Structure formats: structure tokens, C-alpha cells
Amino acid sequence: MITSTAYIAGALPESNATWFGFGATPAELRASGLVAAIDKITREKAGVMVLGLPLQMKFNVYTTALDETVEASFKFTNAWLLREGRIAKAVDAKMVLATSIVEKVDPALVKWRPA
Secondary structure, three states, rough: OOOOOHHHHHHOOOHHHHHOOOHHOHHHHHHHHHHHHHHHHHHHHHOOOOOOOOOOOOOOOOOEEEEEHHHHHHHHHHHHHOOOOOOOOOOHHHHOOOOOHHHOOHHHHHHHOOO
């Protein structure tokens, strides 16, 4: 049973092919043969069976606004990267996010600015 996304990404990156779904439903992904192919790979590489699909497409929300969700996402990503040892220290949002570009397009979209 595959339960950890860190394990999946590190040991079985092929299974990430289902994360975005390519606009297909789980049934369509199964019918296309993708699920069977990934199951074969995970059985051969790690001796585990695919029991479900880690589809994320329904949970992502896309917006051009810079609001508290950007801050929350930034904090979550920093925490994950630190925990996984991918970065030595948290990335300062001010160093990578430029609100001035969005403000020129539509100032109302900027509801949060990095501190």
C-alpha cells in the first residue's frame, strides 16, 4: 500500500502521472491503461499494489489574486521543504514574490503582501 507522498515522489515517481488526471476521470484513466501500467511498475520496483489514484485536480484552485492562500501555501511549502531536508532555511517570500507586477494589472488582486 502506498500511503506517503514523499515515498511516492522519491521511490516511485511514475505514480505521479495520475496526480493531475490529464482532465480524465479515474474510470477513464483506468480504461486508458495508465493505472494498470503504473500498478505494474510499482509491483516490479517496490512490490506494492496500486489501490487508489492520488488525483489532485479537483482540489487545486487557480487564481491570479495574491491573498492569504498564497501566504498559507508559501508557509506550507517552506515547512515541507525544511522537513524533507530540501532547503537549509525557509525562503523569504519577499525574495521571490513581486506584488508590483500584479498591482499594475489590477490592484484589487493584491490582498496580501510578503512581510
